[in-house]
Amino acid sequence: xxxxxxxxxxxxxxxxxxxxxxxxxxxxxxxxxxxxxxxxxxxxxxxxxxxxxxxxxxxxxxxxxxxxxxxxxxxxxxxxxxxxxxxxxxxxxxxxxxxxxxxxxxxxxxxxxxxxxxxxxxxxxxxx
Amino acid sequence: xxxxxxxxxxxxxxxxxxxxxxxxxxxxxxxxxxxxxxxxxxxxxxxxxxxxxxxxxxxxxxxxxxxxxxxxxxxxxxxxxxxxxxxxxxxxxxxxxxxxxxxxxxxxxxxxxxxxxxxxxxxxxxxxxxxxxxxxxxxxxxxxxxxxxxxxxxxxxxxxxxxxxxxxxxxxxxxxxxxxxxxxxxxxxxxxxxxxxxxxxxxxxxxxxxxxxxxxxxxxxxxxxxxxxxxxxxxxxxxxxxxxxxxxxxxxxxxxxxxxxxx
Numbered sequence: 001x002x003x004x005x006x007x008x009x010x011x012x013x014x015x016x017x018x019x020x021x022x023x024x025x026x027x028x029x030x031x032x033x034x035x036x037x038x039x040x041x042x043x044x045x046x047x048x049x050x051x052x053x054x055x056x057x058x059x060x061x062x063x064x065x066x067x068x069x070x071x072x073x074x075x076x077x078x079x080x081x082x083x084x085x086x087x088x089x090x091x092x093x094x095x096x097x098x099x100x101x102x103x104x105x106x107x108x109x110x111x112x113x114x115x116x117x118x119x120x121x122x123x124x125x126x127x128x
Numbered sequence: 129x130x131x132x133x134x135x136x137x138x139x140x141x142x143x144x145x146x147x148x149x150x151x152x153x154x155x156x157x158x159x160x161x162x163x164x165x166x167x168x169x170x171x172x173x174x175x176x177x178x179x180x181x182x183x184x185x186x187x188x189x190x191x192x193x194x195x196x197x198x199x200x201x202x203x204x205x206x207x208x209x210x211x212x213x214x215x216x217x218x219x220x221x222x223x224x225x226x227x228x229x230x231x232x233x234x235x236x237x238x239x240x241x242x243x244x245x246x247x248x249x250x251x252x253x254x255x256x257x258x259x260x261x262x263x264x265x266x267x268x269x270x271x272x273x274x275x276x277x278x279x280x281x282x283x284x285x286x287x288x289x290x291x292x293x294x295x296x297x298x299x300x301x302x303x304x305x306x307x308x309x310x311x312x313x314x315x316x317x318x319x320x321x322x323x324x325x326x327x328x329x330x331x332x333x334x335x336x337x338x339x340x341x342x343x344x345x346x347x348x349x350x351x352x353x354x355x356x357x358x359x360x361x362x363x364x365x366x367x368x369x370x371x372x373x374x375x376x377x378x379x380x381x382x383x384x385x386x387x388x389x390x391x
Contacts, residue, residue: 014362015371026203026373028196029327030255034379035199037324039219040244041383042233046134046182046223053189102293106286113282 133158133174134181135230137222138205139215139377140241141169154205155198156180165231166238171209172230180223189221210377214249216241217377244382251319251345252375254354257327258310258340259369260303262296299367300337306365307340313361317354318344322380336369343380351375 036050136155143164154160156175163170178184188194199220206217224230234241315321326338346354355372362370 014359015369016373028199030373031199031203032195033324033327034217034376035202035220038379038383039217040140040241041219042137042222042237044137044221044223044233045225045229046180046185048182048185048189048221048223050189050219050221053186102290105289109282109286113280116282117280 131177132226134177135163135172135224135227136175136180137218137224137230138171138173138202139209139217140234140245141171141209141213141215142245143167143169144213152205152208153201155201160205160209163227163230163234165234168234168238168241170230170234171205171215172227173205175223185221185223206377214245215377216244216248216382217379219383248345248378248381250349251347251378251381252351253378253380254344254346254351254372254374255376256310256314256340256342256344256358257338257371257373258303258307259336259338259371260300261367261369262299262336300339302367303339303365306368310358310361310365310368310370311340311342313357314342314344314354317350317357318346320345320381340368340370343376345378345381 138154138160141162152160154173156173156179158173158175160171160173163172179188188198202220206215209215210217224233311321311323322343324341324343326341344354358370358372362368
């Protein structure tokens with residue numbers, strides 16, 4: 001395996017996003033995720049608590065924003081993270097949101113149609 | 129206050145680490161260089177206290193532009209060295225007040241570091257992300273409408289809307305099942321695997337809902353097979369848009385959890 005060779009583009013629906021192709025082509029999120037969340041942690045004697053920073057900026061952007069999406073989809077099966085796990089209870093609520101939305105819209109539209117159709121029936125008399 | 133430079137550590141390699149000629153340019157514009165102790169070599173760079181000292185660092189890390197520059201520079205050096213030999217990548221902002229302090233850390237942590245090196249030698253990290261391939265709303269809306277002229281355009285709209293939402297729901301369901309299957313299969317080809325929360329679309333710069341964000345530690349001789357399997361899986365799970373990234377230095381497999389993943 002050589003890092004220098006870009007991964008061969010493959011047919012089908014797999015996207016390849018270059019790492020070997022050069023750092024500029026690697027997605028910023030992928031890099032941040034790795035250099036901030038992973039990598040060996042050894043506290044230098046110049047200490048900055050990355051967790052503070054992470055919570056304020058990165059974690060918020062990388063993780064929390066996507067929790068909503070995750071719940072919309074109705075899964076959080078990467079739930080090894082206990083913090084994410086705690087959100088599981090909300091899941092059912094979120095899951096039914098689409099359905100609720102549809103029902104509300106449905107109800108509103110039905111009454112609107114009724115109003116319009118009955119309005120149409122009276123149209124001749126009202127117009128005069 | 130004296131302005132002696134600090135030592136920024138990129139990664140740890142074995143003893144025979146390369147002596148850079150000119151060195152890759154790293155964080156803060158300085159060249160990366162080897163620093164050896166205890167039979168190990170740290171890849172370090174000199175950085176200014178004014179930018180990378182404790183207070184400055186804390187402030188700078190909150191600046192997303194600075195963070196991006198620094199993260200890319202850090203990654204670039206690690207990647208350059210990883211082309212040559214196995215390296216244990218360090219988390220961003222591992223900074224020592226001097227070369228001596230960094231060397232002392234190498235001596236103190238030599239056993240851990242050697243273990244981590246062994247774990248990742250001959251292996252690379254591959255990233256696989258899966259997005260829901262959202263169905264085409266208009267396609268769902270174009271379903272045959274049978275005898276609806278009697279029930280009026282309002283009812284027809286409702287039916288179309290219902291079909292759209294149902295199609296979207298089905299697609300997501302299918303994608304979730306697909307993501308689990310993909311992860312199970314790729315894990316079998318890997319020495320170790322990690323699943324992460326999905327990235328938010330804003331920072332990932334991607335459209336659509338991410339439901340799989342995983343990293344796999346794959347033996348280099350299996351890399352081709354791994355890539356081929358991803359392609360195959362993508363063809364089998366159409367509800368999922370898969371993205372393969374890599375090879376990466378083994379960022380995800382040297383951290384604290386990495387010990388348990390050793391195999």
